Amino acid sequence: MRRRLRSLDALAATAAIWFLAKSLRYAFPPLFGTLSARYGVSNATLGLAFTAMMLVYALCQFPAAALADRVGAAxxxxxxxxxxxxxALALWGDVPALVLFGAMVLIGAGTGVHKTVAVGLLSAVYTERTGRALGILDTAGAFGGVAAPAAVAFCLASGRVTWHACFLAAGVVGLALVALSYGRLRAREPTSTAATDARVSLRRYAALFRDPAFAGFVCVTVGFSFAYNGVVAFLPQYLEWAGLAPATASAVYGGLFVVSLVQTVTGDVADRVGALRVVAGTLALAAVGLLALTLGAGGFGLVGLVGSVVVFGLGSHGFRPVRGAYLMALLPEDVAGGGLGVVRTVLMGAGALAPGVVGVLSTRAGFAAAFDVLCVALAVAAVGAGALLAAE
Incomplete structure (x- = not known):
C-alpha cells in the first residue's frame, strides 16, 4: 500500500497544481459584475479581457511542450x-484596471504551460491507466471551478475580507506547491531516447492533419472548446438573466464543476471500451444539456435550469479526459509532446475566442443570441464525433 501511494506522487503533484490553476481562472467569471461596477466597464470589455487571458493560455501550449522536451517537464x-x-499575489489590494488585466494575462501564461506538459508526463508514468490518470487530473482541475465561485461568494458576502483575499491565498499556496512538488516531479521524469520535438520539422506537425481521423477529431475538439469556454465564462450572468438571484446563480455555477467526478468514470471506461465511443456519448449528452439550457431559459425555473447545467456538466467533464487520452493514442511517439501542444494551441485558441464573442453578442444582441451560437457549435461537434465513430 505504501509503495502504491508513493507511485501516485506525480499524479498528486500535477493534480494539485492544476486545481490551483483552474481556481485562478474560474475566479474571474463570478467577479464580472463586481469588476464591471468597480472599473466602469461593460461585459464586452470583460469578455475580451478573459479572451486575452485564454489566448495567451492557448499560445503557451506548444512552446511549453517543446521546452519540456529540452529541459524537463518538472x-x-x-x-x-x-x-x-x-x-495572483499582484491582485492583493485595490489595484488599477491595468494591473488587473496584466495579472489576468500572466495567469493565462502561467497556467497555460501546465496541462499539455502534465498530460505528457502522466501518459509516460502511468502507461496502462492513462485514461484514469487523466480523469483524476481533470477532476482536480474541475473542482477548482467549485472552489473558486464558493470562495468569491464568501468574500463578497463577508464584511471582513474582500475578493482580493482569494488571490492572496492562491498566490501563497501556489508558491508552496512549487517548493513541495518540484523534487518529486523531477524524480518521476522518464528518460526518453526518442527525437525531441524541438528538433522535429514543423512540416512533421503539419503532416498530422493529413490524417482524416486526426483532423476530424481536432475539428470536434475545437467546436467543443468554443462552446464550453463560452458557457463557463458567462454562465453566472446568463443564469441571472434567466431569473436566478446572484447567490443562487453562483451556487449553480459551482454545481457545474461538482459533477466533474464523472471524469474518473469516463476515463476508466475509455480504457476498457475505447475512447471514441465515450467521446461520442459524452458530447451528445453535453449538447442535449446546453440545448435544454438555451431553450428553457426564463421558462424552466430553478429545477429545470439546474438540471440542464448538470446534464451539460456531465457530458462536458466526461469528455475532457477522454479527449486527451484519444489524442495521445493518435499521435506518433516521436511527436507526441509537441503534437499535443499544437492541437491544444488550436483548440484552446478557438476556445479563447468564445468569451469575447459571448461578451460582445450579449451586450449588443442579448444572452439568448450569444448562447444560441454556443449551442450550434457544440451540436456540430457532437455530430462530428458520431461521424468519426461510424467511420471507425
Whole structure:
C-alpha cells in the first residue's frame, strides 16, 4: 500500500497544481459584475479581457511542450505555477484596471504551460491507466471551478475580507506547491531516447492533419472548446438573466464543476471500451444539456435550469479526459509532446475566442443570441464525433 501511494506522487503533484490553476481562472467569471461596477466597464470589455487571458493560455501550449522536451517537464510545470502565483499575489489590494488585466494575462501564461506538459508526463508514468490518470487530473482541475465561485461568494458576502483575499491565498499556496512538488516531479521524469520535438520539422506537425481521423477529431475538439469556454465564462450572468438571484446563480455555477467526478468514470471506461465511443456519448449528452439550457431559459425555473447545467456538466467533464487520452493514442511517439501542444494551441485558441464573442453578442444582441451560437457549435461537434465513430 505504501509503495502504491508513493507511485501516485506525480499524479498528486500535477493534480494539485492544476486545481490551483483552474481556481485562478474560474475566479474571474463570478467577479464580472463586481469588476464591471468597480472599473466602469461593460461585459464586452470583460469578455475580451478573459479572451486575452485564454489566448495567451492557448499560445503557451506548444512552446511549453517543446521546452519540456529540452529541459524537463518538472521545470516547466514549476515555472508556470510560480508565474501564476506571482500574478495572483499582484491582485492583493485595490489595484488599477491595468494591473488587473496584466495579472489576468500572466495567469493565462502561467497556467497555460501546465496541462499539455502534465498530460505528457502522466501518459509516460502511468502507461496502462492513462485514461484514469487523466480523469483524476481533470477532476482536480474541475473542482477548482467549485472552489473558486464558493470562495468569491464568501468574500463578497463577508464584511471582513474582500475578493482580493482569494488571490492572496492562491498566490501563497501556489508558491508552496512549487517548493513541495518540484523534487518529486523531477524524480518521476522518464528518460526518453526518442527525437525531441524541438528538433522535429514543423512540416512533421503539419503532416498530422493529413490524417482524416486526426483532423476530424481536432475539428470536434475545437467546436467543443468554443462552446464550453463560452458557457463557463458567462454562465453566472446568463443564469441571472434567466431569473436566478446572484447567490443562487453562483451556487449553480459551482454545481457545474461538482459533477466533474464523472471524469474518473469516463476515463476508466475509455480504457476498457475505447475512447471514441465515450467521446461520442459524452458530447451528445453535453449538447442535449446546453440545448435544454438555451431553450428553457426564463421558462424552466430553478429545477429545470439546474438540471440542464448538470446534464451539460456531465457530458462536458466526461469528455475532457477522454479527449486527451484519444489524442495521445493518435499521435506518433516521436511527436507526441509537441503534437499535443499544437492541437491544444488550436483548440484552446478557438476556445479563447468564445468569451469575447459571448461578451460582445450579449451586450449588443442579448444572452439568448450569444448562447444560441454556443449551442450550434457544440451540436456540430457532437455530430462530428458520431461521424468519426461510424467511420471507425
Amino acid at each position: 521545470r516547466v510545470i514549476a515555472l508556470g505555477a510560480g508565474a501564476a502565483a506571482v500574478a
